[in-house]
Amino acid sequence: MSFESLLHVVDSSMDLPVLDDGPIMNQIVQLLTNMDLRMKRLEHVMFKIGxxxxxxxxxxGQISEIDSDLKIMKEKEKDRDDSLMKISNLCDKVSKKTEENYSRIEKLSTDVRSINDHSKSVVNQVSTIESEHDKLIQxxxxxxxxxxxxxxIFHGLKENTGENTEELLRLFIARELGVDYHFEFGNxxxxGRHTTGRNRPIVARFIYHKDLEYILSVSNRLRDKPYGINQQFPAIIEEKRKILYRVMKTYKQKGHKTRMVRDKLFxxxxxxxxxGHAEDNENTLPKTAPVYRPWKDPPADRRSKRRCLSSGSPSYSNDMDYTFTENNPIA
Incomplete structure (x- = not known):
């Protein structure tokens, strides 16, 4: 029974005839009033409960959202833990790799020091070899x-097929240098390489060095002629002499006395x-140099060994051809 139905019963009861027992009715009314108060209180409580x-x-709803957020956070935390674990593993790998690299670097450093020591030894050996090589070259x-x-070397004699080179050279010495002595040649x-239109030079090996000196002493008779005579030297010496020739010419024009020995110019x-100039070296160089004295006459100790061309040398005619096409400097 609801509270409104109870009130309706109470109101209806008020129309009933009043009994003589007033206290009982008052108690009932009092009880109902208390019940009404309690019901009102219950209604208030029910409202609060609502x-x-x-x-x-x-x-x-909020707790559900919080729970959902917590789940998301847990998932993120799990992912973060996984990421941290991965980072930790990566750091471990990097640390291990670093230690390995450090060990390798230490080993490489040791190897480099060993190589440096070995290279110093090699450099010293190379220096020694180079020094020995230079000595060997010298x-x-x-x-x-x-x-x-x-x-x-005789330059410019015309080259003919089937020629007798030694006879041609003897004829040249007799006619152009005016030397009628018989020289002993070794070869x-x-x-040089044969080229059409060019005459290869002739190299003559004298048995006696004094014969060579004698030919050089009269080589000035070829001045203003298209002939050339010079000593033979190795290629490395010739390269140096080519440079020194220009220097020698310059000093000669200035009136200095010049003389070349191999690859040295005095x-x-x-x-x-x-x-620098020769004067710059007068404190460290010899004061004098060997003097070259050309013969005016054949040496006395060799005259008996020479034979006049008219008695034993090859004959020649005035129309023999030894025309020169090159004009080389006379030594």
Whole structure:
């Protein structure tokens, strides 16, 4: 029974005839009044309970959202933990790799130090080898110079097929140099690559060095003629002599006395250095140089061994052809 139905019963009861027992009715009324108060209180409580239920419903929704957020956060935290684990593993790998690299670097450093020590030894060995190589080159060049000591090169004699080179050279010496002595040759031949239109030079090896000196002493008779005579030297010496020829010519024009020995130029008796003038070296170079004295006459100790061309040398005619096409400097 609802509270309104109860009130209706109470109101209806007021129309009933009043009993003589007044206290009982008063007690009943009092009881109903108390019940009414209690019902009102219950209604108030029920209203609050309804509000609480509404609040609880809202809180439930919020709790659901919070729970959802917590799940998301847990998932993110799990992912973060996984990421941290991956980062930790990566850091471990990097640390391990770093230690390995450090060990390798230490080993490489040791190897580099060993290589440096070995390279110093190699450099010293190379320096020694280079020094020995230079000495060997000097020795070889010296040996070549010695082997060519008795060689003279004659430039410009016309080359003919089937020619007798030695006879042609003897004829040239007799007619152009005016020397009617018989020289002893070890070998006479042309050298160089044969080229059409050019005459290869002739190299002659004299048995006696004094014969070579004698030919050089009269080589000035070829001045203003298209002939050339010079000593033979190794290629390395010739390259240096080509440079020194120009220097020698310059000093000659200035009135200095010049003389060239192999690849060395002496100016006024002092060795010329390309870094400066001969005067710059007078404190470190010899004061005098060997003097070359050309013969005016054949040496006395060899005259008996020479034979006049008219008695034993090959004959020649005035129309023999030894025309020159090159004009080389006379040594």
């Amino acid at each position: 509000n609480i239920e509404t609040l609880l419903a809202g809180m439930k 020795t070889v060049v010296d040996l070549q110079c010695r082997s060519m000591k008795n060689n003279l 006479v031949h042309r050298f 100016i006024d008796g002092k060795l010329y250095e390309q870094s």
